[in-house]
Amino acid sequence: MNVFSKVLSIIVVTLLISCDSSPSLQKYYVDSKENNEFISVDLPASILQLKDEDVSEEVKNTLNTIKKVNFLALQLTETNKELFTSEKEKVKQILKNPKYKQLMRMNGGKGNVSINYLGDEEAIDEVVIFGSDNKKGFALVRVLGENMNPSDIMKISQQIKLDGDSNQLQQLEGFMKSIN
Numbered sequence: 001m002n003v004f005s006k007v008l009s010i011i012v013v014t015l016l017i018s019c020d021s022s023p024s025l026q027k028y029y030v031d032s033k034e035n036n037e038f039i040s041v042d043l044p045a046s047i048l049q050l051k052d053e054d055v056s057e058e059v060k061n062t063l064n065t066i067k068k069v070n071f072l073a074l075q076l077t078e079t080n081k082e083l084f085t086s087e088k089e090k091v092k093q094i095l096k097n098p099k100y101k102q103l104m105r106m107n108g109g110k111g112n113v114s115i116n117y118l119g120d121e122e123a124i125d126e127v128v129i130f131g132s133d134n135k136k137g138f139a140l141v142r143v144l145g146e147n148m149n150p151s152d153i154m155k156i157s158q159q160i161k162l163d164g165d166s167n168q169l170q171q172l173e174g175f176m177k178s179i180n
Helices: 003-018 025-033 057-064 081-095 150-159 167-179
Strands: 038-044 048-050 066-075 101-107 111-120 123-133 137-148 160-162
Touching: 025 038, 025 066, 025 081, 025 137, 057 066, 066 081, 081 123, 081 137
Parallel strands: none
Antiparallel strands: 038 066, 048 160, 066 137, 101 111, 111 123, 123 137
């Protein structure tokens, strides 16, 4: 075997080993958006607005770290119980990947919520909120950004409103009301 063949073999083996074959949340979103059972809304950061014009520069800077919000929900019905169970399990398996670090988990009588993130604690690139209720369905929210600070995001979450009147936003609002 010549040197070129050895180098080529090493490169191919390295590429094969480094490829992560585990399912990704991005692929799950794309695949699920094609299924009419799901409610899917992608919100650009520009649709997020602050309620009060007199906000600090720190809050404005925090909002600028958010690039996009993806929302995906599956409302449980009599006809989709098996789909609900299998899809909920898929999401749980994806979030078990060690690259997702758990920030918080809440278990209530009616359902569960977990908040995970990608990145390091001071510079988060993605926040994933997964909530499920065995009687109503589940929702998966991805907040994508760049160097987001979780404590700053939590501070401004009460000051953000959605600006828009689309059919998807109305579906989202209806689903969120049904969960409460």
